[in-house]
Amino acid sequence: MKPFFSKTYHSSKRPAHARVKLVDFYTTDQQLLVKLLKDNRQKDAQFLANISTECLNFLQFTSSMLLAFPVGLYMRNHIRKNKRLNYILQFKELLQVRNNIEKGSFAYDTLLFGQKAWQLLKNKSHLANLVCLAILFGDEFIDGIATEHGKHNIQQLLNNSHVDYYLRYKKEAGKYRLYYEFDICNVLPETVLTAVNQKYGISYKAFYEHLQFLLSEMNVHLNKLEEEKAEEAAQLICRACNKCFDTYKADIKEFNPNHSLAELLYYQKTKDDDIIQVLLTLRAVLLDKKQLQYQKQFSSWSSMVRSMQLYDDMQDVAVDCGFQMNIVCFFAKNYFTKEWEWLQQHKATLQQQTGMPLHAAIAVNMPASCMITLQYARNIAHPKLSWVQRKIQNYLWRKNWLGFNNALLNPAGFSFSDIMQKEAQSIPMRLHFIRQQVMGSAKEYITDDMKWAYIIDVALMDTELKKYLQQKLSRRENYFLTSCFIEFPVKEKARIAKRLFLPAQ
Numbered sequence: 001m002k003p004f005f006s007k008t009y010h011s012s013k014r015p016a017h018a019r020v021k022l023v024d025f026y027t028t029d030q031q032l033l034v035k036l037l038k039d040n041r042q043k044d045a046q047f048l049a050n051i052s053t054e055c056l057n058f059l060q061f062t063s064s065m066l067l068a069f070p071v072g073l074y075m076r077n078h079i080r081k082n083k084r085l086n087y088i089l090q091f092k093e094l095l096q097v098r099n100n101i102e103k104g105s106f107a108y109d110t111l112l113f114g115q116k117a118w119q120l121l122k123n124k125s126h127l128a129n130l131v132c133l134a135i136l137f138g139d140e141f142i143d144g145i146a147t148e149h150g151k152h153n154i155q156q157l158l159n160n161s162h163v164d165y166y167l168r169y170k171k172e173a174g175k176y177r178l179y180y181e182f183d184i185c186n187v188l189p190e191t192v193l194t195a196v197n198q199k200y201g202i203s204y205k206a207f208y209e210h211l212q213f214l215l216s217e218m219n220v221h222l223n224k225l226e227e228e229k230a231e232e233a234a235q236l237i238c239r240a241c242n243k244c245f246d247t248y249k250a251d252i253k254e255f256n257p258n259h260s261l262a263e264l265l266y267y268q269k270t271k272d273d274d275i276i277q278v279l280l281t282l283r284a285v286l287l288d289k290k291q292l293q294y295q296k297q298f299s300s301w302s303s304m305v306r307s308m309q310l311y312d313d314m315q316d317v318a319v320d321c322g323f324q325m326n327i328v329c330f331f332a333k334n335y336f337t338k339e340w341e342w343l344q345q346h347k348a349t350l351q352q353q354t355g356m357p358l359h360a361a362i363a364v365n366m367p368a369s370c371m372i373t374l375q376y377a378r379n380i381a382h383p384k385l386s387w388v389q390r391k392i393q394n395y396l397w398r399k400n401w402l403g404f405n406n407a408l409l410n411p412a413g414f415s416f417s418d419i420m421q422k423e424a425q426s427i428p429m430r431l432h433f434i435r436q437q438v439m440g441s442a443k444e445y446i447t448d449d450m451k452w453a454y455i456i457d458v459a460l461m462d463t464e465l466k467k468y469l470q471q472k473l474s475r476r477e478n479y480f481l482t483s484c485f486i487e488f489p490v491k492e493k494a495r496i497a498k499r500l501f502l503p504a505q
Contacts, residue, residue: 029261044489067117169234318350356414413463452494
């Protein structure tokens with residue numbers, strides 16, 4: 001999500017006055033970027049690497065979760081035994097998505113809405129989890145048919161005013177039902193419907209049937225609610241799904257490759273805020289919570305998701321290129337020409353890659369763009385997130401970008417030997433390769449400390465290099481480099497890297 005969501009979404013079109021105001025405030029993209037980096041340096045100076053404080057925060061957190069956590073695990077295992085739901089969860093590729101949704105649900109229910117252990121047994125937020133799964137699975141479906149059918153052909157379909165593509169709801173025989181007025185099988189040509197989605201190994205017609213099953217499951221749980229609550233939930237579900245579809249339409253019909261940094265940052269903020277606000281409101285309704293009591297807290301959770309959206313941008317850089325706004329693409333195109341040229345030359349190959357080989361190829365061949373993107377992730381995390389939220393953020397970045405304890409992303413233990421085109425590369429040679437790639441990157445906006453710090457970030461992707469570093473570092477350094485992966489100060493991380501990789505003076 002990945003984060004709690006694999007992808008997040010924006011509203012169809014941001015108001016012009018909001019764009020102008022933001023662009024006027026930061027006269028140029030360069031000023032905006034300089035301010036971001038300056039803010040990070042100031043926050044770094046305030047960072048306290050104090051083990052005692054970390055232990056105290058951890059004890060406070062675990063004491064509050066003492067009963068809730070085992071109950072959450074029990075409910076997760078109970079739901080996974082649902083034979084109907086296993087129809088959609090049969091795909092191993094959905095395992096990571098399912099895990100992220102489950103963990104996100106537990107965090108929202110307990111940390112945001114304050115649900116007690118015994119309240120988790122009621123599983124009231126299950127409908128919200130189904131909606132998240134439908135959004136994520138549906139996102140892959142519409143991305144797939146766009147690739148298969150072609151952007152121009154999809155544009156023509158969307159321009160057909162006689163077809164209503166939005167999710168609707170109505171009341172029938174005293175019950176509410178979510179429905180679509182169109183059938184995709186009547187819209188797409190047979191060649192697209194019979195084409196096989198490479199990730200799931202099923203035709204797009206079968207893919208559509210799985211989505212229809214999810215819709216029926218949502219209706220089953222919708223009609224378990226009281227009438228007033230069911231209507232409010234149906235409205236919110238339609239709003240969430242239709243906002244996501246508006247995003248898709250905007251990407252297909254309105255994408256401007258020459259957007260500014262200010263527009264991109266506003267795009268990323270609003271797309272996350274809009275959808276997260278609606279989904280959290282839905283969860284509040286299901287849990288019988290008054291939304292207004294929690295509204296102020298929604299923004300910090302939205303900021304956390306926005307920060308984690310950035311590793312989606314990093315791994316999707318080839319897929320998004322020329323299709324939708326992507327912050328890594330923006331930095332490469334506008335500031336780091338060599339990296340942009342590399343992306344254009346290898347885009348088709350990257351689109352066929354997955355997992356850690358893909359992440360590593362991007363990390364070492366687009367280092368400057370990735371470094372600035374990481375700086376933006378840090379900038380989002382610094383001001384708003386609580387200690388627990390920062391820990392969740394760091395955990396998900398480690399798991400979904402570095403591949404820590406992620407069997408789906410990193411099943412065999414990644415080694416940079418795999419992309420160095422030479423067999424049996426030693427640890428010193430792999431470190432030398434990473435250092436060459438990073439230190440040779442562009443200098444504009446990139447300080448030497450940023451490069452040294454990034455060398456450690458990249459080295460942690462390699463299973464053997466990670467073990468090597470852990471043996472060389474103290475327990476304290478190991479803890480802060482991993483548990484505080486995003487927020488650990490650049491200067492301090494660079495100092496550690498220089499001590500490890502530079503010869504003693």
